[in-house]
Amino acid sequence: MFQVIYSDLCRPGNEMQSNDGISLNLSEDTPDRYERLVERMLEQINMGQGLDELLDSVYDQLQGVVPYNRIAVALLEQPLNLLRLISCRSDGEVALKVGYAARIAGSTLAPLLETGQPRIIDDLRQYLLEKPHSASTALIEREGMRSSLTLPLLAGGTPIGVIFFSSRSTNTYTRSHAALLRRLAGHIAISLERSRLVDELQRTNQALAEANAVKDKFLETLQQEVDKQTQQLRQSESRYRSLVELGHIVNSSLDRREVFEQAAEQIHKLLDCDHVSLMLGYDEERSPHGFAIRFDRCDREWVEMPMDSSSDSAFVAVRQSGKPIVFGNLNQSQRFPEHRRLLDAGYASVVHLPLMSRDQYVGLLNIATRHGERLDQWDWQLLEQFAAQLSIALDNAAAYGEIDRLKEELQQQNVYLRDELHTEHDFGNIIGESRAMRQLRVAIEQVALTDATVLILGETGTGKELIARAIHDASARRKNLLVKVNCASLAPNLIASELFGHEKGAFTGATQRRLGRFELSHHGSIFLDEISEVPAETQVMLLRVLQERLIDRVGGSEPIEIDTRIIAATNRDLKSYSEAGNFREDLFYRLHVFPIQVPPLRERREDIPALMNHFIARFSVRMNKTITRVDRRSMDGLMQYDWPGNVRELENIIERSMIVSHGDTLAIDVSWLAGEPGQDADIPDGLSTSHQLQRSFADVERQAILDALKRCHGKVYGPDGAAAALQLKPTTLYSKMSKHRIQGRRQHQTY
Incomplete structure (x- = not known):
């Protein structure tokens, strides 16, 4: 280790000895300048300079102290x-650059x-020739340096790097310089x-x-996500509560009109919309129908809404796509015919939502508002989920309605069939072999296998109902x-x-x-007897049935499809009756598809013996009597009688x-055909017998009805009623x- 006595260096030109015996020739002011340099460097270090x-x-302060x-x-x-070069100060071009x-x-x-x-290297060029060297030494020599002094940098006794002093002259550095710079x-x-460290x-x-x-x-992102999840959770909870409440409301009824009414109220509360409508339709064969409610401030109003099922309607478009369609500005988009009507009514926007249940298209929910900007505030997810619930509720209501209808239909069919059991049908054997009856059978066979409307014409008592029964039983509908x-027996206000x-609630008593x-x-x-007696307002409804096969219940709003064959009958000349203005001509021509004229008995007298045998055989079983012969005189009277009652x-x-x-002999009292003496004195001879017999039969029939009503205390229906007693x-x-002007207590039949 080199030591320098700086006090001895203060004398100019003085030569000093180091502890290794090497003399240091330093200028007089070198120690002072060196001390000042060290002090200044310490100050800079303490001041935190870089x-x-x-x-x-x-670099600046060492000039004049050490050559470099x-x-x-x-x-x-x-x-x-x-070992990486981090700093370099040179008076010339640098070949060994910082970063090496x-x-x-x-x-x-x-x-x-x-x-x-x-x-210390006195001659870099000679050094490179004589000893192994690094590339960095060659680069320094290339820069023009001829000698160098390299000092290790020690911090706490541990080497952290080196400092290089280089000179363009050879033999520049001595041990004195090394000792001074150490x-x-x-x-x-x-x-x-x-x-x-800094x-x-x-x-x-x-x-x-x-x-x-x-x-x-x-943490900020986490907090945002927590806030977002919390908000979504609150929205989900609120949405769930709303859906539960909405589900309870729309499922509280099995009537589709009531279900829609409740749903429309809730949609109005949720969205603040102005118009809600519903179009129902389960398949392409059924025409859609539905309801609409308009909300005006705090009031609501049921409105008539045309149900458009054309190929360019929203109903068909949404059914085909299965997705909601939103129109935010009806002024710019009038894609469907319904949009023009909504725009004319003052609405700005409309949303069409499909209603699907069990992969079946239940209908179309339309929500309209007069303020288009409200669409951005709607909870679409809640709306779609509510639409799904509404679809199920409507489907359940429709299914329940169908079950209820079938149940009611079955109950009525049972009542009707029980009533039919009390009526004897001879439709299997239309009695008579006359030419007129053979033609009648041919007509029945021709029309029975079709669904054509049949109009049966004939006088009272000719058996028009029997012909209708024969047509039905020979058709493909016979199992129903x-x-x-x-029609004549029904009150005009009840027909x-x-x-x-x-x-329910259509009128008082419903x-x-x-x-x-x-x-x-x-x-x-269906057999409509005495069709000419149908009131004019009901004739319009019958015409719709014949044209469209659709009916509307009294008090109902939904059209009902029916598949039924219509057979009508009348004892009038219906064409003349309609030409006189008593019957709609368009309805007459709808009924007059296949007319069948039933001949009166007087035009087929040859069938009277066969008819007598048929009736005798039937009554013999009922009365437990055996009749084998008919009195000749009685037979002649029957053959000569005109039979106005057929x-x-x-x-x-x-x-x-x-x-x-x-x-065993059937005898007929001549007075029944000729009439009692003194009656019909003013009637011409040719008509006296028939009118007397007709009056006699009417009196007997009237008295029999009165007696039966008296025995049954005025009751008509039921097993203990007058109808059952008379086998009618x-x-x-x-x-x-009604014909005999008998006032009776009209009973309401319960189905």
Whole structure:
């Protein structure tokens, strides 16, 4: 280790001895300048100046103290054991640039760092020729340097790098220079170590700051996500509560109109919309129908809404896509016909939502508002979920309605069939072999296998109902009901309800929904007897049935499809009757598709014996009598009689005769045909007999009805009623009571 006595250096020109015997020739003021340099460097270090500022100061202050043209600093990098140049000050062009690095192991600097001793090269060029060298030494020589002094930088006894002093002259540096600069190198090492520690601290602080920033960002993101999830959870909870409440509301009824009404109210509360409509339709064959409610401030109003099922309607478009369609500005988009009507009514926007249940298109929900900007505030997810619930509720209501309808239909069919059991049908054997009857059978066979409307024409008592029964039983509809309606026996104010049914509350006394005769005859046939007696307002409804096969219950809003064959009958000349303005001509031509004229009995007298045998055989079983012969005189009277009551009148004569006959011979009282003496005195001779007999039969029939009503205490329906006692259908008995002007208690039949 070199030691220099700076007090001895103060004498100019004085020569000093180091402890190794080497003399140092230094100028007189060198020690002072060196001390000032060290003090200034310490000040700079204490003031926290950086390495660049420190090296700049050293470069400037060492001038005149130590000869040099180039000063450079290189630091060790662990764990790679590299020496990297971090700073260089030169008066010329630099070949060994900052950033250059070389491995320590095996290099010429390794011993220097291990021993801590300086290295002096007097002639770099000669040194490169004689000894192994590193590339860095060659680069310094290329810069024009001819000698160098290399000092290790020690911090706490540990090498951290080296400092290079280079000169363009050979033999520039001595041990005196090394001894003088060693203390300076120590301060530089301390400064570098401090700078390194400060840099590491700053990097650590920067890393901590960045980590804190990342942490803060993460916490901020986490808090945002928590807030978002909390908000979504609250929205989900609110949506769930709303859906539960909405589900309870829309499922509280099994009537589709009530379900829609409740749903529309809730949609209005949720969205503050102005118009809600519903179009129902389950398949392409059924025409859509529906409801609409308009909300005006706090009031609501049911409005009529045309249901458009054309190919360019929203109903069809949404059904095909299966997705909601939103129109935010109806002024710019009028894609469907419904949009023009909504725009004319003052609405700005509309949303079409499909209603699907069990992969089936239930209908279309339309929501309109007069303020288009409200669409951005709607909860679409809640709306779609509510639409799904509404679809299920409507589907359930429709299914329940269908079950209820089928149940009611079955109950009515059972009542109707029980009523039919009391009526004897001879439709299997239309009696008669006359030419007119053979033609009638051919007509029945021709029309039976089709679904064509049939109009049966004929006088009273000719058996028009029997012909209708024969047509039905020979058709493909024979497994279903033939529902018979005597239009003349129905009160004008009740005929629409009887034919088409009514809803609960449709009128006073309508305590429950009731199916009409047309619904009861679905997939079967309906026989409308005395069709000419239908009131004019009901004729319009019948015309719609014939044209569209659709009916509307009284008080109902949904059209109902029916598949029924219509067979009508009348004893009038219906064409003349319609031309006189008493019957709609368009309805007449709708009914007059396949007319069948039933001949009166007087035009087929040859069938009277066969008819008599048929009636005698039937009444014999019922009365437990055996009749084998007919009195000749009675037979002649029957053959000569004109039979204004036709086959029904003949049946009544035979039944009456069977009652009073004894033995095996049927005898008919001549007075029944000729009339009692003194009656019909003013009637011409050719008409006296028929009118007397007709009056006699009417009196007998009237008295029999009165007696039966008296025995049954005025009751008509039921097993203990007058109809059962007379072996008549209740509707037939009511018709006869009306004909004979018998005032009776009209009972309401319960289905």
